[in-house]
Every structure is written in C-alpha cells, then in structure tokens.
Amino acid sequence: xxxxxxxxxxxxxxxxxxxxxxxxxxxxxxxxxxxxxxxxxxxxxxxxxxxxxxxxxxxxxxxxxxxxxxxxxxxxxxxxxxxxxxxxxxxxxxxxxxxxxxxxxxxxxxxxxxxxxxxxxxxxxxxxxxxxxxxxxxxxxxxxxxxxxxxxxxxxxxxxxxxxxxxxxxxxxxxxxxxxxxxxxxxxxxxxxxxxxxxxxxxxxxxxxxxxxxxxxxxxxxxxxxxxxxxxxxxxxxxxxxxxxxxxxxxxxxxxxxxxxxxxxxxxxxxxxxxxxxxxxxxxxxxxxxxxxxxxxxxxxxxxxxxxxxxxxxxxxxxxxxxxxxxxxxxxxxxxxxxxxxxxxxxxxxxxxxxxxxxxxxxxxxxxxxxxxxxxxxxxxxxxxxxxxxxxxxxxxxxxxxxxxxxxxxxxxxxxxxxxxxxxxxxxxxxxxxxxxxxxxxxxxxxxxxxxxxxxxxxxxxxxxxxxxxxxxxxxxxxxxxxxxxxxxxxxxxxxxxxxxxxxxxxxxxxxxxxxxxxxxxxxxxxxxxxxxxxxxxxxxxxxxxxxxxxxxxxxxxxxxxxxxx
Amino acid sequence: xxxxxxxxxxxxxxxxxxxxxxxxxxxxxxxxxxxxxxxxxxxxxxxxxxxxxxxxxxxxxxxxxxxxxxxxxxxxxxxxxxxxxxxxxxxxxxxxxxxxxxxxxxxxxxxxxxxxxxxxxxxxxxxxxxxxxxxxxxxxxxxxxxxxxxxxxxxxxxxxxxxxxxxxxxxxxxxxxxxxxxxxxxxxxxxxxxxxxxxxxxxxxxxxxxxxxxxxxxxxxxxxxxxxxxxxxxxxxxxxxxxxxxxxxxxxxx
Numbered sequence: 001x002x003x004x005x006x007x008x009x010x011x012x013x014x015x016x017x018x019x020x021x022x023x024x025x026x027x028x029x030x031x032x033x034x035x036x037x038x039x040x041x042x043x044x045x046x047x048x049x050x051x052x053x054x055x056x057x058x059x060x061x062x063x064x065x066x067x068x069x070x071x072x073x074x075x076x077x078x079x080x081x082x083x084x085x086x087x088x089x090x091x092x093x094x095x096x097x098x099x100x101x102x103x104x105x106x107x108x109x110x111x112x113x114x115x116x117x118x119x120x121x122x123x124x125x126x127x128x129x130x131x132x133x134x135x136x137x138x139x140x141x142x143x144x145x146x147x148x149x150x151x152x153x154x155x156x157x158x159x160x161x162x163x164x165x166x167x168x169x170x171x172x173x174x175x176x177x178x179x180x181x182x183x184x185x186x187x188x189x190x191x192x193x194x195x196x197x198x199x200x201x202x203x204x205x206x207x208x209x210x211x212x213x214x215x216x217x218x219x220x221x222x223x224x225x226x227x228x229x230x231x232x233x234x235x236x237x238x239x240x241x242x243x244x245x246x247x248x249x250x251x252x253x254x255x256x257x258x259x260x261x262x263x264x265x266x267x268x269x270x271x272x273x274x275x276x277x278x279x280x281x282x283x284x285x286x287x288x289x290x291x292x293x294x295x296x297x298x299x300x301x302x303x304x305x306x307x308x309x310x311x312x313x314x315x316x317x318x319x320x321x322x323x324x325x326x327x328x329x330x331x332x333x334x335x336x337x338x339x340x341x342x343x344x345x346x347x348x349x350x351x352x353x354x355x356x357x358x359x360x361x362x363x364x365x366x367x368x369x370x371x372x373x374x375x376x377x378x379x380x381x382x383x384x385x386x387x388x389x390x391x392x393x394x395x396x397x398x399x400x401x402x403x404x405x406x407x408x409x410x411x412x413x414x415x416x417x418x419x420x421x422x423x424x425x426x427x428x429x430x431x432x433x434x435x436x437x438x439x440x441x442x443x444x445x446x447x448x449x450x451x452x453x454x455x456x457x458x459x460x461x462x463x464x465x466x467x468x469x470x471x472x473x474x475x476x477x478x479x480x481x482x483x484x485x486x487x488x489x490x491x492x493x494x495x496x497x498x499x500x501x502x503x504x505x506x507x508x509x510x511x512x513x514x515x516x517x518x519x520x521x522x523x524x525x526x527x528x529x530x531x532x533x534x535x536x537x538x539x540x541x542x543x544x545x546x547x548x549x550x551x552x553x554x555x556x557x558x559x560x561x562x563x564x565x566x
Numbered sequence: 567x568x569x570x571x572x573x574x575x576x577x578x579x580x581x582x583x584x585x586x587x588x589x590x591x592x593x594x595x596x597x598x599x600x601x602x603x604x605x606x607x608x609x610x611x612x613x614x615x616x617x618x619x620x621x622x623x624x625x626x627x628x629x630x631x632x633x634x635x636x637x638x639x640x641x642x643x644x645x646x647x648x649x650x651x652x653x654x655x656x657x658x659x660x661x662x663x664x665x666x667x668x669x670x671x672x673x674x675x676x677x678x679x680x681x682x683x684x685x686x687x688x689x690x691x692x693x694x695x696x697x698x699x700x701x702x703x704x705x706x707x708x709x710x711x712x713x714x715x716x717x718x719x720x721x722x723x724x725x726x727x728x729x730x731x732x733x734x735x736x737x738x739x740x741x742x743x744x745x746x747x748x749x750x751x752x753x754x755x756x757x758x759x760x761x762x763x764x765x766x767x768x769x770x771x772x773x774x775x776x777x778x779x780x781x782x783x784x785x786x787x788x789x790x791x792x793x794x795x796x797x798x799x800x801x802x803x804x805x806x807x808x809x810x811x812x813x814x815x816x817x818x819x820x
Contacts, residue, residue, distance in 0.1 A: 002763075005761075005762050005763055008761065008762055012757070012761055015638070015757050016754075016757065019750065019753050019754040019757050020754075022641075022749070022750040022753055023747070023750040023754070025746065025750070026743070026746035026747040026749065026750045027747075028743065068630075068631040069630065069631070069762045069763070069765060069766070070762070071614075071627070071628045072606070072628075074602060074603060074606060075603050075606060075607065075624075075628045075629070076628055076629070077628075077629060077631045077632060112645055112649055115645065116642055116645060116646070119638055119641070119642055122638075123638075126635070134629075134632060135631065135635070138632050138635035138636060138639070139635065141635070141636075141639050142635055142639055142642065145639055145642045145643055145646070146642055148646065149642055149645065149646035149649070152646065152649075152650070153649070176585075176588075176589075179589055179592050179593070180592070182592065182593075183592040183595075185600065186592075186595065186597060186599070186600065187595075187597050187600075188600065189601070189602045189603060190600075190602070190603070209591035209595075210591055210592055210595050210597065212591075213588050213589070213591045213592050214592055216588060217588065217589075217592070545574070548581060549577060549580070549581060552580075552581050552584040552585055553584065555585075555588055556584045556587065556588060559587075559588045
C-alpha cells in the first residue's frame with residue numbers, strides 16, 4: 001500500500017464501517033444485523049488506530065503531501081498528512097471510541113446511529129487532512145449534517161429545535177464560506193492551499209480586497225463551528241440536549257477539529273496571521289465570559305456545555321499565537337479537554353439519568369442514587385472527580401499541565417490575568433456542580449431513583465463503566481506523564497522542546513491561589529445576591545435573530561480589522 | 567406588536583448591510599476570470615478520464631473524493647429525514663385493505679392512478695438512461711437517481727387501493743425493505759470505487775479483458791470507473807430518495 005493510500009485509511013475505514021452498519025439497518029434487526037453493526041463499529045473505530053500506527057514513522061519523517069488518486073495538483077484534491085493531522089486524528093478517535101462504548105450501554109442505539117456516528121468519525125479525519133478549500137467545505141458539511149442528526153436523535157424535548165437552530169445558523173454561515181471560496185478561486189484559479197498561496201504571492205496586491213474579505217468569510221464561517229465568542233450561541237442547547245455520548249464527542253472533538261483545520265488554512269493566507277491573532281483574542285474573552293455564564297446555570301449539562309465554550313476559549317487563545325510552541329499548547333489542552341470533558345459529560349449524564357433531575361440546586365445524594373443503579377464500586381463518582389479535578393487544573397491531572405502551558409505563553413499580559421480569572425471561576429463552577437454529591441436533604445424523597453424523569457430501569461452496564469474508566473485513566477496518565485506527552489506533541493508539531501516541567505513550585509502555588517480564589521467566588525455565587533445575579537444571567541433574552549446578528553457582527557469586525565491590516 | 571415588527575425590520579436591514587459590506591468586494595471585483603483549470607480540463611480531460619462529458623470528468627474523475635463527500639451528505643440527510651418521518655405521529659394510515667387513507671382524498675383520482683401506473687416503466691427506463699450515459703451526455707448518477715426515484719413513486723401511487731397499478735401491494739419489490747438494501751449495497755459500491763487506487767485497478771481490469779481496447783489504443787483512459795460510479799451513485803440516490811418518499815406516503819406501514 002502506498003503512503004497516500006495508507007494516509008486515506010483513517011477516512012475510509014470508518015466509512016467502510018458505516019456501509020456495513022447501513023446494511024445492518026436495511027436488515028431490520030436479527031443476529032446478522034447485530035453482527036454487521038458490531039463489525040462496522042470495530043472497523044470504523046478500532047482499525048484506524050493501526051493505520052495511525054503505520055503512519056507514525058512517515059509523520060515523524062516530515063509527513064506526506066499528495067492529491068487524492070494522484071490527479072494533477074492543479075485540479076485534484078490536495079491532502080496533507082503531517083504531525084497535526086496525526087494528532088487531530090488521535091484526538092478524534094479517542095473521543096469517538098470512548099463515547100461510542102458508552103452509547104452501547106446508555107444509548108442511542110441502533111444501526112442508524114452507528115452509521116451516522118461512523119460517518120462523523122470519518123469526516124473528522126477528512127477535515128484534519130484536507131489541504132483543499134472545496135474539500136474543506138464538503139468536510140464541514142458532512143460534520144455539520146452528522147451532528148444535526150445526532151443531536152436530534154435524543155428524544156428530549158427541545159432537541160429538534162436545538163438541532164434545527166444549529167443547522168440554520170451554520171448553513172447560513174456556510175453560504176459565506178462559499179463566497180470566500182469563490183473569492184479565492186476568482187483571483188487564484190485554484191483550490192489547493194499551496195496553489196492559492198503561490199498565486200497570491202505572484203499578484204501585485206497580494207489579492208487585495210477580495211483576498212481580505214474572503215479570508216474573513218472563511219474564518220468566520222469556521223469560527224461558528226468552534227463556538228468562539230460571539231458566535232457560540234447555538235452550542236449550549238445542542239450540547240446540553242444531545243444524548244450524553246453525543247454531547248461527549250460534540251464537546252470533546254467536534255469543536256476542535258475545525259479549529260485546527262482553520263489554522264492549517266490560515267497558515268497559507270497573507271492576512272492569516274492577523275485573523276488568527278484576532279480570533280485568539282476573542283478566545284481569551286470567550287474563556288472568561290462563558291465561564292461566568294456557566295457558573296450561573298442550574299441545568300447540569302448546560303453548565304458543562306458553557307464550560308466547553310470556555311475551555312475552547314483557552315485553546316483558541318493559544319492557537320491564535322500561531323507559533324509551533326503555542327500550537328502544541330493549544331493541541332494539548334484540546335486533547336485533554338476531550339478526555340476530561342468527555343468524562344464529565346458521561347459521568348454527569350449517568351448521574352442525572354439515575355436521579356431524574358438535572359437541576360444542580362436540587363440534585364443531592366448522587367453517590368447513593370448511583371449505587372442503586374448498579375454502580376457498586378463508586379466508579380462513576382470517581383470518574384466525575386477525576387474529570388472535575390482535571391478541568392479545575394489541579395495537580396497531578398492533565399488540565400493542570402495544559403492550562404499552565406497556555407498561561408506560560410501569555411505571562412505578564414492582560415490575557416494571562418483574564419485566563420487566571422477564568423480558571424478561578426472554573427473552580428467555583430465545579431465546586432457548585434460537585435454539590436450534587438452532598439447527602440440528600442431532609443424532607444427530600446428518600447428513593448431518588450423513583451423521581452419522575454429518571455430513566456426507567458437504568459443499569460450502569462459494563463460498557464458505560466469501561467468508557468469512563470478509559471477516559472479517567474487517560475486523564476491521570478497524561479497528567480502524571482505530562483512532560484513526556486508535551487515533549488511528544490511538540491516534536492510532532494515541530495515545536496522546540498518546552499523548557500522546564502509542569503510540576504514547578506510556581507505552578508503549584510498558582511494552583512493553590514486559583515483554588516482559594518475559586519472557593520471565594522463559589523461562596524459569592526451561592527449567596528443570595530449571587531443566586532439572584534445567576535438567575536438574571538440565565539434568563540437573559542436569547543433568540544435566533546441574535547445568533548445571526550452575532551455572526552454577521554463578528555464577520556464585519558473581522559473583515560474591518562483585516563482590511564485595516566491589509 | 568408594531569414596535570416588535572419595526573425592531574425585526576431594523577435587525578434585518580442591519581444584517582443585510584453588514585453582509586453586503588463584506589461580500590461586495592468579493593462579488594463585484596473586475597479581476598480577470600481564471601482560465602488555467604478550464605484549459606487543462608479542456609485539453610486533457612477526455613484523455614485522462616475517457617469521459618466526453620467533461621463535467622463528469624471533473625466530478626467523477628479529478629474530484630471524485632468531493633463527490634463521495636456529497637454522496638455522504640445526501641445519505642446522512644436522507645437517513646435523518648427518514649428517522650424524523652418514522653418518528654412523526656399522525657402520518658397517513660394504511661387501510662386494512664391495503665391503501666393509504668389519503669387515497670380517498672380529493673386529490674387522488676382514478677386518472678392519477680392510471681397515469682402513474684402506466685408512466686412508471688417509462689420513467690424508470692429514462693432514469694436508467696440518464697444514469698448510464700452521464701459520461702457522454704448531461705446527466706449522471708445524481709440526476710438519473712432522482713428520475714429513478716420518481717419512477718418508484720409512480721409505482722407506489724399507482725398501486726394504491728382503487729388504483730389499477732400492475733404491482734399489487736403484497737409484492738414488496740419496491741417496498742422500503744428492498745430499497746434500503748439497495749441503498750446500502752450501492753453506498754458500499756461507491757465507497758469501494760472511491761478509494762484511491764481502486765478506480766485505476768478497475769480501469770486496468772477492463773483494459774486487460776480487452777473490453778475497451780479500441781479506446782485504450784488511442785491513449786484514452788478507460789471510462790469504466792466513471793460509468794460504475796454513475797451506476798452506484800444513481801442506485802444510492804434513487805433508492806434513498808424513493809425510500810423517503812415511500813415512507814412519506816405511508817408505505818412502510820404495509
């Protein structure tokens with residue numbers, strides 16, 4: 001098998017799995033259908049690991065560039081399989097595999113779900129490797145469509161509306177993506193990133209206003225998928241109302257892959273650096289603003305969804321710097337966030353299903369409720385604790401390493417302090433969420449499993465436990481061996497090896513400070529005025545028109561800023 | 567009420583002006599149109615792919631990977647819609663006699679039954695033609711598939727209670743089950759043909775059997791992979807769209 005065929009396997013293996021699963025759907029049940037579906041899932045989610053292992057030596061040797069099926073570079077579809085592609089594939093497969101395992105226990109089940117899920121896994125790999133503008137459009141379309149269907153596969157009230165509003169706003173944004181694509185094709189006559197770069201350099205004005213506006217259109221359309229401020233409004237509903245396994249992959253993986261694809265694209269464009277810097281600053285604001293909103297939530301999964309926006313803000317902030325070392329920090333946090341946020345969605349989802357309520361202010365005695373649903377060894381509680389301590393950036397877990405790596409990039413500036421404050425609010429927010437483990441109040445119904453709204457007959461089965469166990473062990477392992485992981489990621493991204501380790505005295509002191517400040521913020525948030533403020537933030541008006549205006553406003557600001565630089 | 571409308575109008579106006587301000591430089595530019603890709607395809611397209619219809623040379627040759635993606639978009643969209651339709655309460659119910667309840671509605675007359683039944687084979691034949699000859703004439707898998715789907719819909723309408731369509735409701739040759747099996751197999755075919763190298767392998771096989779020796783002698787690539795892709799896409803699109811429509815007619819409740 002040639003290098004280029006090998007590099008396409010992470011895309012084609014999940015598709016082959018999807019084809020098998022589609023056949024299983026056509027058979028309408030039975031042992032054969034189940035066998036087909038299971039082998040489809042194995043081919044789609046397990047075998048790509050072998051392809052990635054085989055690609056590693058080639059990636060370390062500098063990566064592979066090719067056009068699909070070997071057509072000429074001027075017309076064919078360019079692909080680039082390098083360290084970034086490899087890492088983003090690892091992120092996608094880890095998140096997708098663990099979440100799928102969970103779905104086998106707690107749904108959604110069935111060949112249709114597996115088919116769409118595998119197609120999404122394939123589109124993630126496709127997005128990571130593409131180096132062609134139109135191909136990127138196709139990738140984003142598949143990613144989007146698969147997520148709309150997966151969100152709607154939840155039977156919760158509001159999920160259809162959440163999926164529809166996500167569809168409407170990102171489809172509207174994709175129109176602008178197409179305009180951007182048209183603009184670049186108009187001035188350069190090619191669709192491959194390298195071709196566009198070469199043609200723009202040859203032009204006297206570097207593409208002029210068309211190139212600037214097209215860059216803004218492309219970047220804004222992809223930023224919607226990443227859910228950075230101000231275009232994050234679709235995410236909380238979609239991620240909170242989706243089935244837990246889908247929430248885990250949406251928050252863990254789906255908002256990051258487009259970001260790294262955008263980074264690859266902007267690296268080739270003349271005003272790309274400026275666009276990245278601007279989106280990066282928006283990321284810092286996102287990290288802080290979203291965590292404040294998260295702190296005010298009473299729905300447990302919505303709280304987690306706002307934290308996804310906040311954490312992606314950290315990733316985007318580092319990503320915006322563009323340098324390989326910053327990219328390594330951004331990837332590390334993206335990867336760790338996929339692990340711990342996946343873990344949090346799965347564990348909190350299990351708890352809320354068992355308890356029958358998602359209200360953080362009401363749900364108490366979670367450990368006992370879980371025990372009644374078959375979690376004898378408190379595994380779900382431990383999984384939650386690992387996830388919460390990771391996102392709170394406490395040593396020795398992985399969030400500690402990546403948040404410090406990002407903080408280190410901004411040492412001394414306003415961004416550093418904004419991210420520090422966001423970290424403290426994250427601590428406060430998870431102290432609040434952890435109150436679900438407090439003993440049940442007197443007067444509350446003794447048998448929480450009998451509350452209306454709990455999933456009838458929920459048994460916390462082996463696959464659910466296994467998926468949480470895998471994610472929790474990865475959180476601990478990447479935390480304990482943070483320095484080795486950082487070194488490996490830096491090497492794959494061509495960044496210099498980082499100076500100093502994660503566990504320095506200064507970082508440990510900072511963790512203590514964050515914890516103390518977080519506890520203070522938590523106290524404020526739980527006070528009467530704090531609760532009133534939280535209710536006001538929760539009740540702020542949100543509308544679809546607001547989503548559209550936020551997108552267009554963001555686009556206009558980006559375009560104006562790029563035009564000024566240009 | 568009136569204030570709300572005014573506010574909506576102002577928002578809409580602001581949105582439109584922002585969009586226009588960004589898009590105007592892109593669409594109103596007077597830069598020369600690019601010609602490089604056009605000229606390359608016009609010069610080499612036929613020789614490289616064997617397709618005289620250069621549109622199919624592009625979307626099933628040079629950029630077949632994008633087309634695979636678009637096929638997947640269609641697959642997911644149809645699968646999602648089918649799931650939505652299946653979970654919608656209050657769809658037309660089938661009689662025990664074998665016809666959907668709405669066959670008695672004012673829009674469904676004997677004339678429609680007769681014409682739909684008679685037209686079905688002609689439409690299916692035309693769809694097959696459009697699907698098979700995409701490499702030489704306008705058409706191809708996507709277009710042919712949709713025409714095929716309309717043929718299946720005609721059969722479904724023609725065979726309703728009171729109609730004289732020749733396929734009785736008890737025969738499920740065009741029922742949802744068959745359609746989904748065809749869809750799954752066609753998708754697997756398109757996938758297999760799209761994997762880098764498999765197109766070339768198929769072309770090599772065709773040349774080895776001498777089936778297109780005449781064309782190969784002129785230095786033109788065998789067009790077999792494009793025809794095969796057209797058939798796969800046509801069956802995939804046709805069965806998928808037909809499945810959705812048959813379900814909307816209540817056909818899965820037979």
